[in-house]
Amino acid sequence: MIRENVLNAGILLAFAAVPLWALWADEPFTITLATRAAILALAAVGLNIALGIGGLVSLGHAAFFGLGGYAMGILAHHAQTYAPLEIGPLTIAGTKSMPVIWITALVASALVAWVIGKLSLRTTGVYFIMITLAFGQMLYYFAISWSAYGGEDGLSIYVRNGFPGLNTLVPIQFFGLTFAVLLAALVLFAALRSSPFGLALNAARQAPARVAAVGLDPARLKLVAFVISGAVTGLAGALYADLNRFVSPTMFSWQLSGELIVLIVIGGVGRLMGPVVGAALFVALEHWLGGLTEYWLIALGGILLGLVLFARGGVIGLLTGKAGPHV
Amino acid sequence: MSTILLIEQVLNGLQFGVMLFLMAAGLTLIFGVMGLINLAHGSLYMVGAFAAAAVAGVTGSFVLALAAALAAAALAGAVIEIAVIRRLYAAPHLDQVLATFALILIFSEGTRWLFGSFPLYLDIPDALSGPVTLPGGIEYPRYRLALIAIGIAVALGLWWLTARTRLGIRIRAGENDREMIAALGVDISRLYTLVFALGAALAGLAGALVGAIQSVQVGMGEPVLILAFVVIVIGGIGSIKGAFVGALLVGLTDTLGGLFLPALFRLFMAPDAATQTGAALASMAIYILMGLVLVWRPAGLFGTRAA
Amino acid sequence: MSDAVLETRGLSKAFGALKATDEVSLDLRPGEIHALIGPNGAGKSTLIAQVSGALRPDRGSVRLEGRDVTARSVEARARAGLARTFQISALAMEDSVFENAALGALGASGRPWRFLRPVARDAALRDRAMAALERVGLQDAADTPVSALSHGQRRQLEVAVALTLQPRAFVMDEPMAGLGADGSRRMTGFLDGLRDEAPILLVEHDMDAVFALADRVSVLVSGRVIATGTVAEIRRDPAVQAAYLGDSA
Numbered sequence: 001m002i003r004e005n006v007l008n009a010g011i012l013l014a015f016a017a018v019p020l021w022a023l024w025a026d027e028p029f030t031i032t033l034a035t036r037a038a039i040l041a042l043a044a045v046g047l048n049i050a051l052g053i054g055g056l057v058s059l060g061h062a063a064f065f066g067l068g069g070y071a072m073g074i075l076a077h078h079a080q081t082y083a084p085l086e087i088g089p090l091t092i093a094g095t096k097s098m099p100v101i102w103i104t105a106l107v108a109s110a111l112v113a114w115v116i117g118k119l120s121l122r123t124t125g126v127y128f129i130m131i132t133l134a135f136g137q138m139l140y141y142f143a144i145s146w147s148a149y150g151g152e153d154g155l156s157i158y159v160r161n162g163f164p165g166l167n168t169l170v171p172i173q174f175f176g177l178t179f180a181v182l183l184a185a186l187v188l189f190a191a192l193r194s195s196p197f198g199l200a201l202n203a204a205r206q207a208p209a210r211v212a213a214v215g216l217d218p219a220r221l222k223l224v225a226f227v228i229s230g231a232v233t234g235l236a237g238a239l240y241a242d243l244n245r246f247v248s249p250t251m252f253s254w255q256l257s258g259e260l261i262v263l264i265v266i267g268g269v270g271r272l273m274g275p276v277v278g279a280a281l282f283v284a285l286e287h288w289l290g291g292l293t294e295y296w297l298i299a300l301g302g303i304l305l306g307l308v309l310f311a312r313g314g315v316i317g318l319l320t321g322k323a324g325p326h327v
Numbered sequence: 328m329s330t331i332l333l334i335e336q337v338l339n340g341l342q343f344g345v346m347l348f349l350m351a352a353g354l355t356l357i358f359g360v361m362g363l364i365n366l367a368h369g370s371l372y373m374v375g376a377f378a379a380a381a382v383a384g385v386t387g388s389f390v391l392a393l394a395a396a397l398a399a400a401a402l403a404g405a406v407i408e409i410a411v412i413r414r415l416y417a418a419p420h421l422d423q424v425l426a427t428f429a430l431i432l433i434f435s436e437g438t439r440w441l442f443g444s445f446p447l448y449l450d451i452p453d454a455l456s457g458p459v460t461l462p463g464g465i466e467y468p469r470y471r472l473a474l475i476a477i478g479i480a481v482a483l484g485l486w487w488l489t490a491r492t493r494l495g496i497r498i499r500a501g502e503n504d505r506e507m508i509a510a511l512g513v514d515i516s517r518l519y520t521l522v523f524a525l526g527a528a529l530a531g532l533a534g535a536l537v538g539a540i541q542s543v544q545v546g547m548g549e550p551v552l553i554l555a556f557v558v559i560v561i562g563g564i565g566s567i568k569g570a571f572v573g574a575l576l577v578g579l580t581d582t583l584g585g586l587f588l589p590a591l592f593r594l595f596m597a598p599d600a601a602t603q604t605g606a607a608l609a610s611m612a613i614y615i616l617m618g619l620v621l622v623w624r625p626a627g628l629f630g631t632r633a634a
Numbered sequence: 635m636s637d638a639v640l641e642t643r644g645l646s647k648a649f650g651a652l653k654a655t656d657e658v659s660l661d662l663r664p665g666e667i668h669a670l671i672g673p674n675g676a677g678k679s680t681l682i683a684q685v686s687g688a689l690r691p692d693r694g695s696v697r698l699e700g701r702d703v704t705a706r707s708v709e710a711r712a713r714a715g716l717a718r719t720f721q722i723s724a725l726a727m728e729d730s731v732f733e734n735a736a737l738g739a740l741g742a743s744g745r746p747w748r749f750l751r752p753v754a755r756d757a758a759l760r761d762r763a764m765a766a767l768e769r770v771g772l773q774d775a776a777d778t779p780v781s782a783l784s785h786g787q788r789r790q791l792e793v794a795v796a797l798t799l800q801p802r803a804f805v806m807d808e809p810m811a812g813l814g815a816d817g818s819r820r821m822t823g824f825l826d827g828l829r830d831e832a833p834i835l836l837v838e839h840d841m842d843a844v845f846a847l848a849d850r851v852s853v854l855v856s857g858r859v860i861a862t863g864t865v866a867e868i869r870r871d872p873a874v875q876a877a878y879l880g881d882s883a
Binding site: 192195197200210213214215 | 686688707708709710712713717718720724725726727728729733734736737738740741742744745746747748749750751752753754756759795798799
């Protein structure tokens, strides 16, 4: 069995090595695939804060992914049409600057996560699952019916947004940027998990009555976790939209919420690297199996059933031989 | 706004509501008795619709198509209950979500593989096609009126089943105390398979009935599933009565919201902006309703436990 | 009665026709162990739930150091100085012994909103948690996951978590439950010394422990307190004898 720290370092090295190899072998599409995996991993790291530490089975995290995407789409759309965004008396210029877009995505997702979390956390268990799923769907339909930003067709952004000091149009540079953001999120996850907040949140998942009995409010701990979680997933959404230079209501779809959970479970729930391994495997499977058959999702369904029924610790659990947190 | 339009929309809301009830009733029964959250319930809706469309295509008979929908969905339900679902009753909710999500993938892609990506169409039977004139001179599609009647009939039947029959007594006993019902000598795993198949049949029936007014295609089940979840959250988990009231509330809110909200915004906004804002808000109306119910009664209107 | 640390007045809670607690008035005075005994189903758990804040009473009040806390949540009461232990251990089973004690210390500090610095590097939290573990003799098991502890060790950890709160009053729900004769004796010795720090409302089935520890005993039958007094008084009380030995036992 492998020690988890060693394994984690190996995973990150391998993750970074694939696009570097692709650069050398002149396979730009592989770099794009790696970038896609890094962004999905980032979204899942966000969800892992709520799910893996807090035990919150959110089936609506696409809401935040989509919000991040639309934060990018709307700001860049106004920049490329030279028409400022008017909200009542406020006039805001669009922007093509990634840092500004990211902050907008973080703040918007955090705010919406606070509202959804506040309502959903009035309940627990299956209610929580159904309610988060429903709110995700609400934003999906809202995006479809909001015709000012493309409605069902979505918004296309012609040129990828910029980041100071980088040429984001070069695939390897954009990969490097997303990978750096992913690393930052992993550092945040690790810090949260061992912090006083993480200790309390982790206990709130396992024994909420105990947490209350020592004077802490489990629901507030979970709400804060949900907000941080939503914000990170929102940031991933902004990057994802930039990768595709396109944003549409499908970023809000319930399938995406389900897939984010699937990524985490494939890798290992509550594990630092669970989302990274899961996203890498998911993108690889999608590319490889998807190349073999149009119906590759049947195979994914079968793999998933096998994981649920026979291997609950995910890949990291299998490799380290240690059970992870129970959600 | 004319009264005729309003009555039409109320009837549309009722029709939408009773079809949601068929979905929600099965879900809430399955949750109430077995404690399982079943995301694949939408797949059973789709199975019913495809079975109906396929049989109608071959035989031309709508009655046979409905029978096929009920049988196919019940069979699919029984098979997945025995093969997968029964291993999940004691499992954490996350496992239930994942396994039933996996079932959605398998059902959806399997159906696409069998029937292709193009939508199928199921024709309304001749006897029920065309409009019917209601008192007051309102013309309303006969088929939609039939859907309302069928939905109410099924609701009454379910009420009779749970309140008046031996099976219903067992189901209610199973909700309250699993050990107790096992001690009474009831074969609990057969009861569970039966309840699951019953819920599946209701979903399949809804899929077939709605399939005749919409197209039959892969992915048709999940949006309805999510609305059925909203219904259950509003009505309260495990309550058939809650599912019925919740379904009608959601159906009416959705259709009437689409009618009134744009009109409401036209009172104080420019027409095109009003239409847009109204339409966007109307698309969110049922979820806002759900949010209000959560604030007011977190366990739902007829829920007893905060599951 | 006014010097009572913890006090209930006319506490009543009914579930349908069943009166789980019926006009219960109790007080816990400084420095004492007040034992609450009664047959199964007498309403002890419901009473504890109302005292700790998990359940709202239909009528009556709970006072902690003279302040009415009836409307306050479990966590607010804990912050006000009420520490409870659970009958069935409610510990974070995946976490280590140290982490469970540190959770108590964190609750006592009232500052959970710190997101970046590791708990392990927080000297104040660590010292407080370790001090509590040492008092119950669990310091050597600090890194053991709770799931690997024996039943007796879990009961000790329950008490240690309560100790980290440095409360004004303890409410202990059957701390001896499931302990062997040896463990029970040791826990009795420990609680004996603890009453000087803060008084203990002790729900317990182990009569040897109750008679050895209690300054006063209250007997709860069918939701009502039928007698309160010293051990000797309670032993002599005819109503108690009837409840325990007679037809209603």
